Amino acid sequence: MSKIVITGTSRGIGFEMVKIFAEQGHEVLALSRNNEPVKKLSLDQVNALAFDITNVSEIESVGKWIADRWDSKVDILINNAGTLLNKPFAESTMEDFSEVYKVNVIGVAELTRQLLPFMNTGGHVVNVSSMGGIQGSMKFPGLAAYSSSKGALITLTELLAEEYKENGPAFNVLALGAVQTEMLEEAFPGYEAPVSAEKMASYIANFSQNGQQFYNGKIMQVSNSTP
Template sequence: MPPKTVLITGCGPRGIGRALATEFQLRGHRVIASGLNESLLAPLKDMGMDTVPMDVTLESSIENAASQVARLADGKLDILINNAGVMHIMPFADTSLADVRRVFNVNVLGVVAVTQAFLPLLMADVAASTDDGAQRSIVANLGSVNEVFCPPFFSAYNASKAAVEALGRTMRRELAPLGVKVVTLKTGSVRSDLFANATGPLRLPDGSLYEPVRGWVEERGMLDRGGFVEADEYARKVVDELLRPRVRSVIWAGGLALLAWFLSWLGWEDMMDGEMIKGNGLIKIKRS
């Protein structure tokens, strides 16, 4: 297999972006790592990767990054991984519209803006085909099993990942005739910096309806619950899948991904309601 040129957004010194970039590089592919600023990207640059700063919420930043990548990659891109994302943890009733907008700006609109900007590079020298098994350039969007489980206190994040799922399915059908394969990475529990990137400090507001479970809410970002896999293990699985001759449209990887797939396949997502209510202390909530 000839080396591919891969652009990954949301890269930093740790986490999924770093792990994916490292795994592609170890396999001999050219990696262009993108992140908010040069300081976050410095460790990857020291490893010999090309780095390009990009804020996925700013059109001017995306345009500048696209120009830089076009020069670095000689006008052609094989794989784009939309990895940039933020978390927000708060009961739905206490979640501000500003926080919802920020989550969607990064997790959803960032995917739209970045993919549109890099589409000409992804389409370069790719023969259009309607054969779903044909080799083509790839856009991989980081989804989440949260879209299946919908755990309490993650309403904005869960909704954003459901939007990424629907967006990806639509993109897959529209871009297939242009020679671009769109993949959704249904990501389970992975040790990463996502909780550290949450929108603001995790503190329940005074007077919240969820005061009886304040501890449950505020500990969400600190708990190291079972089922997590290391980012490097996740990256090996995802890169294996993305380099297959026939790439699947949906890739399930990470802790609890198999369970999420099974529940989704059976259509039994709602069977988790009772367990989610009990497991998050919500049985303590009573209407006044």
């Protein structure tokens, strides 16, 4: 039984992963600004905390919770929380870019930094990025802030894997193609993605438990459609 921390759990892929891990009998700490959806599931061994990844004091409180409730141990950290801005570059402000980077990069870096003391050599940090952050992949107008932040997350993952390669944990990043989530629907109304949130959640859940045996510092392109 593993102790698993997941961010962005109020809906979509994160919400589905909580259910998958709970079904498998793992202990889960679900972090999201809105913790009500997970709380309503009333799942054994699942704790849902209201959490803002851009708030340093709230990130620190997560570390204190783990120290108190989980005896300072985390096996898997899945940085799934993200925000997507679809806006023409000419209309995008410094504040727009700052908000996207705070959620998609800076908050991820700080939460990871706070939880690393609780993780050992066999641990696994999985960062959820996007095909939009892959150099040479298809790019879309309006996603300058989002895709560039996901590219930064990919590079951050590679750097942390190198820095912690001696004593762990392992760091890997999944660059996802389009997945049918509420966030995608809000940014691209009417678009139908080829993969459901449930299927992607199942893939990520499995990779998070086994991928560190084979990979470290790797970018896995998880897409059957995006070149």
